[in-house]
Amino acid sequence: MITLMYQANIKVTLKKTVADPQGLTIKHALDSLGYKDIDSVRAGKFFIINLKSSDKAKAEQETKEMCEKLLVNPVIEEYSFEIKEIK
Amino acid sequence: MITLMYQANIKVTLKKTVADPQGLTIKHALDSLGYKDIDSVRAGKFFIINLKSSDKAKAEQETKEMCEKLLVNPVIEEYSFEIKEIK
Numbered sequence: 817m818i819t820l821m822y823q824a825n826i827k828v829t830l831k832k833t834v835a836d837p838q839g840l841t842i843k844h845a846l847d848s849l850g851y852k853d854i855d856s857v858r859a860g861k862f863f864i865i866n867l868k869s870s871d872k873a874k875a876e877q878e879t880k881e882m883c884e885k886l887l888v889n890p891v892i893e894e895y896s897f898e899i900k901e902i903k
Numbered sequence: 904m905i906t907l908m909y910q911a912n913i914k915v916t917l918k919k920t921v922a923d924p925q926g927l928t929i930k931h932a933l934d935s936l937g938y939k940d941i942d943s944v945r946a947g948k949f950f951i952i953n954l955k956s957s958d959k960a961k962a963e964q965e966t967k968e969m970c971e972k973l974l975v976n977p978v979i980e981e982y983s984f985e986i987k988e989i990k
Contacts, residue, residue, distance in 0.1 A: 821942065827914075827949050842950070845973055851965065855908065855953040862914050862947040863929070868940040878938065886932055 819868045822875040826883060826897040829860035834892045863887060866902065875899055906955045909962040913970060913984040916947035921979045950974060953989065962986050 830836050838859040846854050865882070869875035876899050888895045917923050925946040933941050952969070956962035963986050975982045 825914075827912075829949065829951065839950075842973070846969055849969075849972060851954075851969060853955040853965070855955060856951075857953075858951040860949040860951070862916065862949040863926075864916065864943075864945040864947070866942040866944075867938075868942060878940070882933055882936075882938060885936060886929070 817870055819870060821902050822867055822869055822872065822899050823902045824863075824865045824867065824875070824879040824897050824899045826863040826865065826879065826887065826895060827860060828863070828883075828888050828893050828895045829858055830892055831894050860893075861887075872899060872901065904957055906957060907959075908989050909954055909956055909959065909986050910989045911950075911952045911954065911962070911966040911984050911986045913950040913952065913966065913974065913982060914947060915950070915970075915975050915980050915982045916945055917979055918981050947980075948974075959986060959988065 836858050839857040842859060843854055843857040867875060867878065869878065879897055879899060883895050884890065923945050926944040929946060930941055930944040952966065954962060954965065956965065966984055966986060970982050971977065
Protein backbone atom coordinates (compact mmCIF):
# COMPACT_ATOMS: atom_id res chain seq x y z
CA MET A 817 0.00 0.00 0.00
CA ILE A 818 1.33 3.39 -0.96
CA THR A 819 1.43 5.82 1.93
CA LEU A 820 1.18 9.51 1.16
CA MET A 821 1.93 12.51 3.35
CA TYR A 822 -0.78 15.10 3.90
CA GLN A 823 -0.77 18.44 5.65
CA ALA A 824 -3.88 19.61 7.50
CA ASN A 825 -4.19 23.35 8.22
CA ILE A 826 -6.73 23.71 11.00
CA LYS A 827 -8.28 26.99 12.15
CA VAL A 828 -10.09 27.00 15.49
CA THR A 829 -12.10 30.07 16.49
CA LEU A 830 -14.53 30.91 19.23
CA LYS A 831 -18.17 30.80 18.13
CA LYS A 832 -19.56 34.21 17.21
CA THR A 833 -21.82 34.22 20.27
CA VAL A 834 -18.94 33.60 22.71
CA ALA A 835 -17.20 36.61 24.26
CA ASP A 836 -13.52 36.88 23.31
CA PRO A 837 -11.59 38.85 25.97
CA GLN A 838 -8.23 38.14 24.27
CA GLY A 839 -9.52 39.60 21.00
CA LEU A 840 -10.90 42.65 22.82
CA THR A 841 -7.56 43.23 24.56
CA ILE A 842 -5.77 43.11 21.20
CA LYS A 843 -8.33 45.52 19.74
CA HIS A 844 -7.65 48.01 22.55
CA ALA A 845 -3.89 47.60 22.13
CA LEU A 846 -4.18 48.30 18.38
CA ASP A 847 -6.35 51.31 19.18
CA SER A 848 -3.61 52.63 21.51
CA LEU A 849 -1.11 52.20 18.68
CA GLY A 850 -3.22 54.48 16.49
CA TYR A 851 -5.25 51.92 14.50
CA LYS A 852 -8.68 53.48 14.88
CA ASP A 853 -10.40 51.72 11.96
CA ILE A 854 -10.55 48.30 13.59
CA ASP A 855 -14.09 46.99 13.88
CA SER A 856 -13.37 43.72 15.70
CA VAL A 857 -10.59 41.28 16.57
CA ARG A 858 -11.21 37.59 17.23
CA ALA A 859 -8.37 35.41 18.50
CA GLY A 860 -8.14 31.71 17.77
CA LYS A 861 -5.77 28.80 17.34
CA PHE A 862 -4.05 27.39 14.32
CA PHE A 863 -2.61 23.89 13.95
CA ILE A 864 -0.51 22.36 11.20
CA ILE A 865 -0.61 18.56 11.31
CA ASN A 866 1.43 16.40 8.96
CA LEU A 867 0.01 12.91 8.74
CA LYS A 868 0.52 9.78 6.68
CA SER A 869 -2.49 8.27 4.99
CA SER A 870 -3.35 6.08 2.03
CA ASP A 871 -5.69 8.67 0.49
CA LYS A 872 -7.05 12.17 0.98
CA ALA A 873 -10.56 11.16 2.07
CA LYS A 874 -9.09 9.07 4.89
CA ALA A 875 -6.79 11.93 5.95
CA GLU A 876 -9.80 14.27 6.03
CA GLN A 877 -11.82 11.85 8.12
CA GLU A 878 -8.94 11.42 10.57
CA THR A 879 -8.42 15.19 10.86
CA LYS A 880 -12.14 15.71 11.54
CA GLU A 881 -11.98 13.08 14.32
CA MET A 882 -8.85 14.61 15.88
CA CYS A 883 -10.53 18.03 15.93
CA GLU A 884 -13.65 16.69 17.57
CA LYS A 885 -11.85 14.48 20.09
CA LEU A 886 -8.98 16.73 21.15
CA LEU A 887 -8.32 20.03 19.41
CA VAL A 888 -11.71 21.72 19.53
CA ASN A 889 -14.13 22.37 22.37
CA PRO A 890 -17.46 22.11 20.50
CA VAL A 891 -19.35 23.96 23.24
CA ILE A 892 -17.58 27.26 22.57
CA GLU A 893 -15.43 26.75 19.47
CA GLU A 894 -15.83 26.01 15.78
CA TYR A 895 -13.25 24.85 13.27
CA SER A 896 -12.43 24.50 9.62
CA PHE A 897 -9.53 22.86 7.85
CA GLU A 898 -7.87 22.35 4.50
CA ILE A 899 -5.84 19.31 3.53
CA LYS A 900 -3.19 19.12 0.86
CA GLU A 901 -0.75 16.43 -0.21
CA ILE A 902 2.88 17.24 0.53
CA LYS A 903 6.13 15.53 -0.43
CA MET B 904 -14.73 58.94 0.56
CA ILE B 905 -16.28 55.47 0.43
CA THR B 906 -15.24 53.27 3.33
CA LEU B 907 -15.24 49.53 2.80
CA MET B 908 -15.06 46.74 5.34
CA TYR B 909 -12.30 44.16 5.01
CA GLN B 910 -11.59 40.96 6.90
CA ALA B 911 -7.99 39.88 7.50
CA ASN B 912 -7.37 36.21 8.34
CA ILE B 913 -3.95 36.03 9.94
CA LYS B 914 -2.04 32.83 10.67
CA VAL B 915 0.91 33.05 13.05
CA THR B 916 3.19 30.04 13.45
CA LEU B 917 6.51 29.37 15.10
CA LYS B 918 9.45 29.34 12.69
CA LYS B 919 10.43 25.85 11.60
CA THR B 920 13.69 26.03 13.55
CA VAL B 921 11.95 26.89 16.83
CA ALA B 922 10.97 24.05 19.17
CA ASP B 923 7.22 23.75 19.72
CA PRO B 924 6.47 22.02 23.05
CA GLN B 925 2.72 22.65 22.72
CA GLY B 926 2.69 20.92 19.34
CA LEU B 927 4.70 18.00 20.73
CA THR B 928 2.29 17.60 23.64
CA ILE B 929 -0.65 17.50 21.23
CA LYS B 930 1.20 14.94 19.09
CA HIS B 931 1.67 12.71 22.13
CA ALA B 932 -1.97 13.12 23.14
CA LEU B 933 -3.11 12.13 19.64
CA ASP B 934 -0.77 9.16 19.79
CA SER B 935 -2.40 8.06 23.08
CA LEU B 936 -5.80 8.32 21.39
CA GLY B 937 -4.64 5.85 18.75
CA TYR B 938 -3.55 8.20 15.95
CA LYS B 939 -0.23 6.60 15.10
CA ASP B 940 0.23 8.12 11.62
CA ILE B 941 0.93 11.66 12.78
CA ASP B 942 4.30 12.93 11.61
CA SER B 943 4.28 16.34 13.31
CA VAL B 944 2.02 18.89 14.97
CA ARG B 945 2.77 22.62 15.06
CA ALA B 946 0.60 24.93 17.14
CA GLY B 947 0.05 28.56 16.26
CA LYS B 948 -2.35 31.46 16.54
CA PHE B 949 -5.11 32.67 14.31
CA PHE B 950 -6.64 36.15 14.24
CA ILE B 951 -9.65 37.49 12.40
CA ILE B 952 -9.58 41.28 12.18
CA ASN B 953 -12.40 43.29 10.62
CA LEU B 954 -11.22 46.74 9.60
CA LYS B 955 -12.53 49.69 7.67
CA SER B 956 -10.41 51.01 4.83
CA SER B 957 -10.78 52.96 1.61
CA ASP B 958 -9.16 50.22 -0.50
CA LYS B 959 -7.67 46.75 -0.30
CA ALA B 960 -4.02 47.78 -0.71
CA LYS B 961 -4.34 50.11 2.29
CA ALA B 962 -6.02 47.37 4.36
CA GLU B 963 -3.16 45.00 3.47
CA GLN B 964 -0.53 47.56 4.44
CA GLU B 965 -2.28 48.22 7.75
CA THR B 966 -2.60 44.49 8.51
CA LYS B 967 1.11 43.98 7.77
CA GLU B 968 1.99 46.81 10.18
CA MET B 969 -0.28 45.45 12.94
CA CYS B 970 1.35 42.03 12.61
CA GLU B 971 4.84 43.45 12.82
CA LYS B 972 4.10 45.87 15.66
CA LEU B 973 1.90 43.74 17.90
CA LEU B 974 0.67 40.33 16.80
CA VAL B 975 3.87 38.61 15.76
CA ASN B 976 7.21 38.14 17.49
CA PRO B 977 9.55 38.21 14.48
CA VAL B 978 12.38 36.55 16.41
CA ILE B 979 10.54 33.24 16.73
CA GLU B 980 7.37 33.54 14.65
CA GLU B 981 6.32 33.98 11.05
CA TYR B 982 2.94 34.97 9.65
CA SER B 983 0.78 35.05 6.57
CA PHE B 984 -2.61 36.60 5.93
CA GLU B 985 -5.43 36.86 3.43
CA ILE B 986 -7.71 39.84 3.08
CA LYS B 987 -11.18 39.87 1.61
CA GLU B 988 -13.88 42.51 1.36
CA ILE B 989 -16.93 41.81 3.49
CA LYS B 990 -20.35 43.48 3.68
